[in-house]
Amino acid sequence: MGVVVKLSDELILLAQPYATVGHRSIPKQIEHWARLGKAAEDNPDLPAAFIRDVMLSEAEANAGQLTDYKFRV
Template identity: 50%
Template sequence: MPMSVKLSDKLIHEVRQYSIVYRRSIPKQIEYWAMIGKIAEENPDLPYSFIKGILLAQQEVVEGELSPFEFG
């Protein structure tokens, strides 16, 4: 359900910069930051690079880019 929220001018300025660099809309950039923040808060021991790697791996599964792991 869409909802209007008030955000500081400083945050909107930063969001706009990142949304241009990463080619996301402003709302999608805010959603992305919220998702990453939620994951980080729920998993405080995981560094951002690990969280990002997990998200990339999940997308590879969605796209069928899997290869079997061979032991030994």
């Protein structure tokens, strides 16, 4: 479901370089920040970098990019 949302020019300008580096459109970058922010609010005891890494791991698993962990003995 798409919804039109008015965003400040400042937010759009802030998102531009992050979108470029992340190979995302500006709306997708802002959506990414919103998901990360929601997860951070839902888990206030966890660092944002940890939450981001968990989200990345989940996306990799969903894409079938899994490898077996080999224990050292």
